Amino acid sequence: MQHKYYKLPLNATALINNGSVEKSSIEESVANYIHLIMTTRFGECNFDLSFGCAVWDVDFNNISSDNKLRVIVSDSLVKSLKKHETRLSNLEFDVNIEQEEINIKREKSRIKKSVYVMVKGVVKKTNEPFKYVEHFYIAPLSY
Helix, strand or coil: CCCCCECCCCCHHHHHCCCCCCECCHHHHHHHHHHHHHCCECCCCCCCCCCCECHHHHCCCCCCCHHHHHHHHHHHHHHHHHHHCCCEEEEEEEEEEEEEEEECCCCCEEEEEEEEEEEEEEECCCCEEEEEEEEEEECCCEC
16 A cells, blocks of 8 residues: 555544554545545635535525535535545536435434435546445434
8 A cells, every 4th residue: 555544533642653553445535535525514624715515504504495405515515526535537426315204212203304425436546436425414414
């Protein structure tokens, strides 16, 4: 493994003390980074205010159309991943929004919007296909 990709959660103490730290594959590292981008609010990272995704911006908005919500999230994700995840090429995205009824133990049912994200591409370093699938709820965000 030419580059070191560390497995999450990172054992910072072991890393600082030159101890043994679990490594991960480039595919797992890319998947973790995509997850980080999707769950980070714009402006949250002081070193790069453009790092993140618009999921947080629409989390509690009552956007009437699922299609509008899909376009907002999809456009933001495409822009962020093309800028920040440079280890992938030939990116393809599919974002779908659905409403789901969630029954919580003996409480009333709640309706939440589900966001299904699929990212396909090619890992530049290995020229192997890459596929990432994520599902989470918004209002409030949970995964």
